[in-house]
Amino acid sequence: MTRNRVPTIELGGTHVAVAVIDATARAIVDGSYAARSIDSSGSAADLIDSIAASARTLGSDHTGRWAVAVPGPFDFDAGIAQYSGVGKFDSLHGVDLRARLADALDADPASFTFVNDADAFALGEYAAGAARGLSRFCCITLGTGVGSGWVVDGERTDGAAPEGELHLLEFEGRRIEERMSRRAVRAAYARRARCATAVPDVKEIADRARGGDPIASEVLEDAFSFLGRALDGPLARFDADALVVGGTIARSWDLLEPPLSGGLGRTGFPVLRAELGHEAPMIGAAFAADATLLSAQGR
Structure with missing residues (x-):
């Protein structure tokens, strides 16, 4: 054992x-x-x-x-x-x-x-999660920022982003995280709702959107649609089979997936919700370490 x-x-x-x-x-x-x-x-x-x-x-x-x-x-x-x-x-x-x-x-x-850690998350989803059986995919994690991992046949690559890091990518004249991150979503809501203090966090903004708050709905739809448009080019260049999405913001899947898929603009392209949560980076890191060990032993 x-x-x-x-x-x-x-x-x-x-x-x-x-x-x-x-x-x-x-x-x-x-x-x-x-x-x-x-x-x-x-x-x-x-x-x-x-x-x-x-x-x-x-x-x-x-x-x-x-x-x-x-x-x-x-x-x-x-x-x-x-x-x-x-x-x-x-x-x-x-x-x-x-x-x-x-x-x-x-x-x-x-x-x-x-x-x-982002590569480990992607490898974890490949080893035991939503990306099982996929040959080429990109996995993003949405939270304080945008993490990204690119995987081909169970090995990480730089994919189609600078140094493999989507947060370094510029789209429509701005870095992705300036429009799609915890900080950016909260700032957009505060600006539109004219919140001087006590700006709600993303989870509360999502709850407000579900409750009928039009500003909350618009802020989230704008952010997720922007992310889809920003990812469309890199995913096409990478010839990805699917996009896997995890992180704390992905818990609002009902609000995230429709505008994200719409922004991608590719009918039928698989956008998959990550399955493993906090387990993903740990399983992925072990998967990478185990593969490294087996390679070093010539097995």
Whole structure:
């Protein structure tokens, strides 16, 4: 059993989560998942201590080959953080996270595989979620921003966006996240509804739209339609089989899917709701690490 179990860490902007992934079943081992809040503005020592403390809860009934999903910017091959001016983890800039975690966990530095969190999410959906059986697809996550992963036959690629990152793409003279992100949606609602204070979050704006608020409906429809138009070109250039959509904003699927599909302007093109939620990046990171291990062993 141990040889099929991959210990996995997922580092988010406000949390660190850990789990053991059954690489054969492509699922989290029952009882192994745990998450804790972290302060992304904390010191490097405090952040690494929190990550390591969470990782230790996984015990030793696993391969010891660690899969780590982290946000960019990050040197994934070297294991070195490159955060600077992105509003989180600034203290980790230039830190060799591979070496520091290996030391804290008494592990071999070579046992760590680092994976971009958006790529890991996409690979998780490919391994065990909505993208099962797809050859070429793009997976986006909608929340504080627009994350993106591009997958061909189970391997991540840069797809049809700068460095594989859709948030770097410009459309209609603006970066995508200036129109489609938590910040952008809230700002658009505040502007149209003339909210001076107490601007509602996206979930509340969605609830208001369902309740008949015309401004809320217009704001969301504009944002999701814009996203569809912005993605149409990249998806065509990539020759994608489908678009998979996850993230917190995708919980408002009833409001998101119609204008997004309409913006894409391609009749019958599959727009699929992600199935795995918080499990996706962990399963995807383990999937990538397991494939890396098998390749290194020549199997």
